[in-house]
Amino acid sequence: MIAALARGRAGLMLALQSGLAAGLAWFVAHDLFGRPMPFFAPIAAVITLGSSVGQRLRRTSELVIGVAVGIGLGDGIILLIGTGPIQIGVIVLLAVLLATAVGGGAPLIVQSASSAVLVATLTSTSGQPWTRFLDALVGGGIGLAVMSVLLPLNPLTVVSRAADPALRAFTAGLHDVARGLTAGDPAVVQGALERLRAAEGTFAAFRTAIDAARENVAFAPARWRSRGALAQYVEGADQLTYALRNVRVMVRRAQTALNDQEPVPDVLPASIQHLGDAVDLLRQEWDRGVEPLATRERALRAVAESGRAYAEGVGYSGGVVVAQVRTAVADLLRATGIEYAEATRLVRDAIGWRGRPHGARKRQIRPRQS
Template sequence: MTVVLSRARAGLMLAIQAGLAAGLAWYVAHDLFGRPMPFFAPIAAVIALGSSVGQRLRRTSELVIGVAAGIGLGDGIILLIGNGPVQIGVIVLLAVLLATAAGGGAALIVQSASSAVLVATLTTANGPVWTRFLDALVGGGIALVVMTVLLPLNPLTVVRRAADPALRAFTDGLHDAARGLAAAEPEVIHGALERLRAAEGTFAAFSAAIEAAGENVAFAPARWRARGALAQYVDGAPQLTYALRNVRVLLRRAQTALDDHEPIPAVLPESVRHLGDAVELLRQEWDRGIEPVAARERALRAVAESGRAYQEGVGYSGGVVVAQTRTAVADLLRATGVEYAEATRQVRDAIGWSTRPRGARRRPGRST
């Protein structure tokens, strides 16, 4: 029951937007423009609002183009060869081919074909074709007004809701890998790696939410005040994606180090655990809208511990783990707002290499 209520709350604003847009679209097309049965108007409004997050403007444009293409094909073919099942099949075939050749996405293809079917089955030849196109234009326009002016979603809420599962999955993967490395259980690290790969969808949703938030803030005056709070997510998300890629390399090499029976200093799994802590602290500090100081400190502790492991002696794959920890920490510092040069300097200081001359770093030893 709790899950059902949570899902209902998550979709409540979209439901309100869709209901309002559908009603307004019918009112404008029917009462203001005098269309007797403007069913394309509320349909266009609902489809536009139901488009994928972050692509509403593009999807709305595709919707209108798809409706126009479908209506034009439907009316033209019916005028030439009449109604019937064969004609409907030909209309859909041509509508899909036209939309695909135009390079349209799924919204354009589906809407073009479905509009053609509606014209062929539910409408008559009475009235000019452009009136049905006007219905779709009214619906799409009303949807844009509703979602950007009348009832804009809170972009910060949307982004936080999308960021939370992505960052939690990132943290859990690192913590699981740290436990596997400490217990010398390569299968545990392999499981953590697989879960991080599976979490790519949550990071894609995070990126889409950021795109949608930028669109929302740009076109919705009521949400302009959220620009500052969103900046942390907008600026940090790409760096987190880089960190995730480096961590996946880190975990593969950690698994290889165990499989090859390389020496694993006790501080190496601690370094991985601290890196997971840093991601979790970043999630918490972003959620509270504060400077991610604790995340930076824990990330630098992670790289410092990896430097200690290097000094104690690691094998070839262990050395790669250290190197990838250093790179991932630099990415994480960048995600917290630290500039590239400063992030590199802080990592070098933490690992203890800032004052060492070139060529003085000892190569990892005691590999087996």
């Protein structure tokens, strides 16, 4: 019941947008343009809104054009050669060819074809062929206006909902790695690796949501005040993707370390546990819109523990794990808004490298042979 209410609340804005767009599309086409039955106007408006959630403005514009082109083609062909199975086939063929020729993506192609079929099967040949085409343009334009200007989605809500599963999966994967290293169980580490691989999909959705939110903020004056808070997500997303890739390398070496029975100091899984905690803290602090100070503190604690693990003694793969923890922490610090040079300095200080010559650092990080 609670889950159903949460889903309903999440879809409330889309429902409001759809209702407003459908009513406005009918009003404009019927009352302002004098169309007696402009049912394609609200249909196009709702299709535009329903298919544009999380999509970029260019794809949504393609959708509007696709609906209008399909309806226009359908009307024209029916007027010339009537209706029937052959005519439907010809309409779809031409709609797909035209959409492909202009370089349209899947939304344009699909909507051109489906709208043409709708005209060919559900409407009569009476009336002028351009009228339903006009209805579709009106409806699609109203849908875009509602989505971008009149009642835009909150970009922070969109991005936060996309970031939440990505960061939760990242956190869970790191915690599983720590648990597997503590138990000396390569199978648990392998499961964590699979979880982190699956997280790539959630990170892709996160990036898509950021792109959509940036366009929403750019075209919706009512959401301009969200630019500052949204910047945390925009600036940090790439760095989190880099961190995820480095962590996946780390996990593979952790599994190899267990398979080769290398020494694993207790502070090494503790370091990875802290790294997972830091990712989860970032999720919480981003959601609250506060500066991620706790994230930075926990990330630096992770790198300090990795330095202790190296000092206590690790094998070759263990040395790679330590190095990847440091790299992932630097990525995570950059995701919190710290510049590259400062992030590198903080990592070196946390390990205890401050004041050491560069060559000494290089010798220190070389993994030991098991």
